[in-house]
Amino acid sequence: MAREQLLIATLVELADNLVDNFDVIDVLTMLSDRCVETIDVDAAGVMLASPGGELQFIASSSESMRVLELFQIQVDEGPCVDCFKDGLAIVDRALTDPDDRWPRFSPMALALGFKSVHCLPMRLRGRTIGALNLFRTEQGSIDANDIALAKGLADVATIAILQHQTSINARTLNDQLSKALNSRIIIEQAKGMISQATQCDMPPLLLG
Amino acid sequence: MSIDRLIEIFGRLADHDSGESPSRTLCNVAAGFTELSGAGIALYSQEHQLTSLGTSNPTSHELLDLEMVLGEGPCTDASLGEDAVDEGHLESSTSMRWLAYTPIALSLGACAVFAFPLRIGAVRLGALSLYRDQRGELTELQSSDCYLMASVVTRAVLAMQAGAPPDTLAAQLEGEGSFDFTTHQAAGMVAVQGTMLIGDAMLALRSRAFSSNSTLSSLAGRVVSRSVHFDPSSGEWLEGQGRRQGGL
Known part of the structure; x- marks a missing residue:
């Protein structure tokens, strides 16, 4: 499927989900899968904050991403943790070993084949509700359009989540x-x- | 559904002054986002009574008030029917759908009126009321923006009500610029003044507002402040407090 068609299909699916049969995990798993299909990243995953403010694993496009997301929560360290705490995007961060910023996360990610990470906060009305992880097996900068696209998808998913409770009731x-x-x-x-x-x-x- | 436009709405809502009531914010954003002159939110209660949840400016307030007085108009049609109402040229409207409403709406400065149903599936709340002080149909973008805005308003109103105790309006739906219950208080007073049923008292208020070129809310305000009352012996509306009711 062409990139634009994929994108449109994703948005239509998300829009449909605003109305009925909404399942947060389905929507965010779809968001992760579509990120990998439409933009130049090798794995994508979403973490959301629980009502108590603790990050929780929600969705991922691959098993290695799932492992890394759970690891970030466990050691309370990594791009998603920082992105959620600061509410700021992390773009084109090359992973090194040793790594001052993430001494435990980086070696783990490198071992699983990832060389650079990006992370986008999921924000609405000044509140960060979670973050979208985008990992690549190569270093180098990601296309600005790709980041914009991922941000658009993350924005819509955010709105969908916040409206979820309203729709079903x-x-x-x-x-x-x-x-x-x-x-x-x-x-x-x-x-x-x-x-x-x-x-x-x-x-x-x-x-x- | 355009996602860019949806994000634009949320951006505007986020930018708005946190000091105003949520319903006023929704109306202000609706008017700005659709590039129209004013917006209002009309809800239907179980008794099919049109009630204003909020408006963006005095003219949109008067337009909703007018619909309450007359029982006809764009919101009434959009709330009860299937379709949006799009009267871009109210002056030359050939539909003759609102014989009483149209000339008064024009005199209030509304050259074009629009109403979009507030609904999710089969669930209906009321309508998003919009007007423009210049004639003209909505552009295709404006029209789709209005539908989108109406869907956001629907969800926002329900989201605000969520979590309120049973039979209680959410605190967010109360306050400055939200529901105005003066009309209902006045109906209660007039029911006692004229020893009539509450529905008849409401009708009496509506017809008095119509015949005295007053808005329903200003007439209700004067009833509540006791500067006007209904005299049952003459069937007239009189200035002042009127005779004291015995019994209680």
Whole structure:
């Protein structure tokens, strides 16, 4: 499939997922796979923060990426950990052994065949909810368009995740909203009736 | 669905002043993003009562108010029907769909009115109301932007309500620029003043607002502040507080 077609297919799939049958892991696994298919990286993976702020492994395009993501969490060190903490992208970071920045992560990644890493924060409204890891088996700089593309995919996945809860509960929530609105209307009408019958003014706090 | 446009909406929402109510932010972003003059969010309660959740400017407020008074207009159609409403030339509108609404909307400065249903699948909340002070159809991009914005508004409203206790409106949906319940308080007062059912009191308020060229919310405000009341013996609306009701 051509790159543009793949991209469009990905976006349509993500958009569909905004509505129903949403599964966070499916969406992020797809995001990882598509990153490898559409841009010049050899492995991709996503980590998300739990409500308590701890990074969790969510998805990866390959077994070696999965191992490295779990390793980063275990030793609390690596590109994804930094990217999540700082909220800043890491681009074209060559791995070396020894490595001052990641003394434990780098040798492990090199052993699994990776030579350079990139990591993009998944951010929305100032909040970092996770990070997208992109690993390459070669050193050298990644194409700026590739980074932009990966960033676009990560942005959409972020929005999809944050809207996830809303989508699946739409009917229930709408019923609740409608009931709540109705109860509130009745309460306000009753306040008006009492106010008139007793000639007590509406308390200012309850006016609106 | 254009992902670039969706990201643009989220960027605008993120940039907005955190001091204003979320519903006001949604309306302001809707107006700016669709490049129209103003926006409002209308919700339908279970009793099919149109209620304004917020508006971006005074004219969009008056337009929604007008729909509440008349029971007709673009949001009413978009909320109840299947399709978006696109009246780019309200003045020369041949549809004659809103005989009472159209001339008043024009006099308020709305030359074009649009409404997009707020829905997810079969779940319907109400409509996103938009107007422009100049005539003209929506461009293709504007039209798809409006649909996208309506879908974001739908999800945002439901997301805000999520987590509120049963039968309670979420705190985020209350406050300055959100729901205005004065009309319902006034209906309660008028029901007692005229010894009538609440539905009839609401009708009486609507017809009074219409016949006195007033907005429903300003009339309601005057009822609540007791500067006007309904006199059942004459069937007239009188200035001042009126006679004291006995009994309680």
